[in-house]
Amino acid sequence: MKQIWTIAIREFRAFFDSLIAYILIMVFLGLSGFFTWLYGADVFYTGQASMQPFFAIAYWTMFFFIPALTMKMLAEENNTGTIELLLTKDVSDMQVILGKFLSVMLLVLIALVFSLPYYFTIAWLGPIDHGAVWCGYLGILLMSAAYAGIGLFTSSITKNQIVAFLLALLIGMFFLIIFGTLAGNMTGVLGKIFAYLDVSGHYQSISRGVIDSRDILYFLSISALGIFMAQAVLAKRNTTN
Amino acid sequence: MNISVENLTKTYGPQNAVDDISFTVNTGEILGFLGPNGAGKTTTMKIITCYMAPSQGSVRVGDYSIGEHADEIKKRIGYLPEHNPLYKDMPVIEYLEFVAKLQGLAKSGIPQRIKKMVQLCGLDLEKHKKIGELSKGYRQRVGLAQALIHDPEILILDEPTTGLDPNQIVEIRNLIKEIGSEKTVILSTHLMQEVEATCSRAIIISKGKLVADGAPSTLQKQAQGSEVLKVTIEDGVPEDIYNKLQQLATVKSVDLDPKRSNHFIIAGNSELSSKRGVFQLCVQNNWVITEMIPVEKSMEDVFRNLTLN
Known part of the structure; x- marks a missing residue:
C-alpha cells in the first residue's frame, strides 16, 4: 500500500509540474461553468435549481480528459525504459498500475472539489435535490474510474502516447455511443446486452439520484478489467519480447 | 551475498538470447560481464534483477530464488539499467527520495541517506536541477546514486561507463571499486580496459553461451x-x-x-x-x-x- 501511494504521489506531482493539472482543472471548470450558467439549457433558462447541466457536460469532458491523463503513464515509461527501473525496485506490476490509477482519481477528485462552489451557489438560488447532486458526483467518479482503467490499458500496449490516447478514445466511443446505437437497432438478448454495455443509461440513473448496485458494478468492472489487462500486458515481458 | 546462476536460458521466439549459462559470483567480487553487442548480457542482468522471468533455469541470490522471493531480492539489489533511464522532469533530490521510499527505507533515515549519496556521487552542485538538464556524466551519477540509495548488498550495472569522457570513466570506475570491496558487483561492458582496470573476475559470453570464466590475468595467460x-x-x-x-x-x-x-x-x-x-x-x-x-x-x-x- 505504501508503494502504491508513493507512486501515486509522484504521478500526481508530475501532473502539476507539467501544467496538465492546471489545464485540466481550468478547462473542466470553464466548460462546465459555461454550460451551467451561461449557455444552452443553463440554470437561468430552465429556471430550476439543478446540477443536471453540469453533469451532462462532465459526461463529455471526462471522456476526453481521462485518456489525456493516462496516455503517457505507461507508454512513456515503456518508451524511455524507466519501467525497467521502476519494476526492479521493491514494487509489483500491480502496485505500479494501481498507483497510477490512484493519481488519476486524485486529480479528478480535486477538479470536482473545485466545482463545489457551483453546487453551493445553485443551492443558494433555490431548492436543490441534494441527494441527486452527491449521486451525480459519485457517477462522475465511477465513470472516471472506468475511463482510467481503459486509458491505462491502452497506454500499456504502446510506446506512443498519441496512439494510447486515440485508442482510449476509440474504446470509450464504443461505450459512449456505439453500444447505445446498436442497442437501439436491435431487439432481444443482443439488444439487452448492448443496452447494458452503454454508459449513458448507467450514468443517467446515478446522476438522477438512483444508486443501483448494478450501475456501480458496471463501472467498477470496466475499470478492473482495464487494470487487469494492463497488468497482463506488462507481464508479457516474462514470456516473450 | 552470493549470486548463483544455473542453466539459465531465455528464448525470444526462435532465438536463444541466453543459452544455458551457469556461473556464480561471491561477495567482494567485481565480476566483469563481457560480450559483443547482442550476446545476452543485458538479458541475463534483467533476469537476475527480477525484471524478467527466464525460460529455463534458475537464479539464486543468497538464500532467495528469483521465482519465489522476487520482492526480497529486489530489496537487496541496486540496478543501473542500460542507457540509464530516468524521469527527466524530476529534480535530482526528489527523484532519489522517490526511489528511497519505493525501496522501503524508513522515512526518518531518508534525508541522511540522500545526503550521503549526493556526496558519494559528487552531485552536490546539481542536486536541485531537473535530471533532464544534467549532462550525460551527471545523469550517470544519478543512475548510480539511485542504485545505491538503499545500500544494497548486490550491485548490477549494465554498461555504466558508455558515453562518458575519459575523466568521468576513471571517476566512475574508482567509485565502483570503492563500493565493490564489500558488495557483490556484476558489471557488463564491451570495453576490455574496463575489465582489466576494475574487475577481479571476468566472464565472456558470446551468442548466449558462456565461453570463458576466470580472473582477467588468467584469461590473458590462457x-x-x-x-x-x-x-x-x-x-x-x-x-x-x-x-x-x-x-x-x-x-x-x-x-x-x-x-x-x-x-x-x-x-x-x-x-x-x-x-x-x-x-x-x-x-x-x-x-x-x-x-x-x-x-x-x-x-x-x-x-x-x-x-x-
Whole structure:
C-alpha cells in the first residue's frame, strides 16, 4: 500500500509540474461553468435549481480528459525504459498500475472539489435535490474510474502516447455511443446486452439520484478489467519480447 | 551475498538470447560481464534483477530464488539499467527520495541517506536541477546514486561507463571499486580496459553461451600460449644472427622485420622462455641487444579469439 501511494504521489506531482493539472482543472471548470450558467439549457433558462447541466457536460469532458491523463503513464515509461527501473525496485506490476490509477482519481477528485462552489451557489438560488447532486458526483467518479482503467490499458500496449490516447478514445466511443446505437437497432438478448454495455443509461440513473448496485458494478468492472489487462500486458515481458 | 546462476536460458521466439549459462559470483567480487553487442548480457542482468522471468533455469541470490522471493531480492539489489533511464522532469533530490521510499527505507533515515549519496556521487552542485538538464556524466551519477540509495548488498550495472569522457570513466570506475570491496558487483561492458582496470573476475559470453570464466590475468595467460619476443640485435650480420637464433632449442621460428634492419620476431617453443638463450647467444658473439620486448596478448585479443568463432 505504501508503494502504491508513493507512486501515486509522484504521478500526481508530475501532473502539476507539467501544467496538465492546471489545464485540466481550468478547462473542466470553464466548460462546465459555461454550460451551467451561461449557455444552452443553463440554470437561468430552465429556471430550476439543478446540477443536471453540469453533469451532462462532465459526461463529455471526462471522456476526453481521462485518456489525456493516462496516455503517457505507461507508454512513456515503456518508451524511455524507466519501467525497467521502476519494476526492479521493491514494487509489483500491480502496485505500479494501481498507483497510477490512484493519481488519476486524485486529480479528478480535486477538479470536482473545485466545482463545489457551483453546487453551493445553485443551492443558494433555490431548492436543490441534494441527494441527486452527491449521486451525480459519485457517477462522475465511477465513470472516471472506468475511463482510467481503459486509458491505462491502452497506454500499456504502446510506446506512443498519441496512439494510447486515440485508442482510449476509440474504446470509450464504443461505450459512449456505439453500444447505445446498436442497442437501439436491435431487439432481444443482443439488444439487452448492448443496452447494458452503454454508459449513458448507467450514468443517467446515478446522476438522477438512483444508486443501483448494478450501475456501480458496471463501472467498477470496466475499470478492473482495464487494470487487469494492463497488468497482463506488462507481464508479457516474462514470456516473450 | 552470493549470486548463483544455473542453466539459465531465455528464448525470444526462435532465438536463444541466453543459452544455458551457469556461473556464480561471491561477495567482494567485481565480476566483469563481457560480450559483443547482442550476446545476452543485458538479458541475463534483467533476469537476475527480477525484471524478467527466464525460460529455463534458475537464479539464486543468497538464500532467495528469483521465482519465489522476487520482492526480497529486489530489496537487496541496486540496478543501473542500460542507457540509464530516468524521469527527466524530476529534480535530482526528489527523484532519489522517490526511489528511497519505493525501496522501503524508513522515512526518518531518508534525508541522511540522500545526503550521503549526493556526496558519494559528487552531485552536490546539481542536486536541485531537473535530471533532464544534467549532462550525460551527471545523469550517470544519478543512475548510480539511485542504485545505491538503499545500500544494497548486490550491485548490477549494465554498461555504466558508455558515453562518458575519459575523466568521468576513471571517476566512475574508482567509485565502483570503492563500493565493490564489500558488495557483490556484476558489471557488463564491451570495453576490455574496463575489465582489466576494475574487475577481479571476468566472464565472456558470446551468442548466449558462456565461453570463458576466470580472473582477467588468467584469461590473458590462457590466450597467450607460447612466448613471443621482439628483439633488435646490432653489431652483427643479420643473416648470421638469423641462422644462429633459429638453432636455439627454445625457439620455434624467427621472422625478420622487413621494415627495420636487425629486428627479429622470435616465437618460442611451448612454455619455455628463450630470453636467456638469446642473451647468451649475443654475449658469445659480441652482439648488442638494444631492444627486447615480450609481446603480450591483451584482453582485446582474448575477447576476439573467443567471440569471433
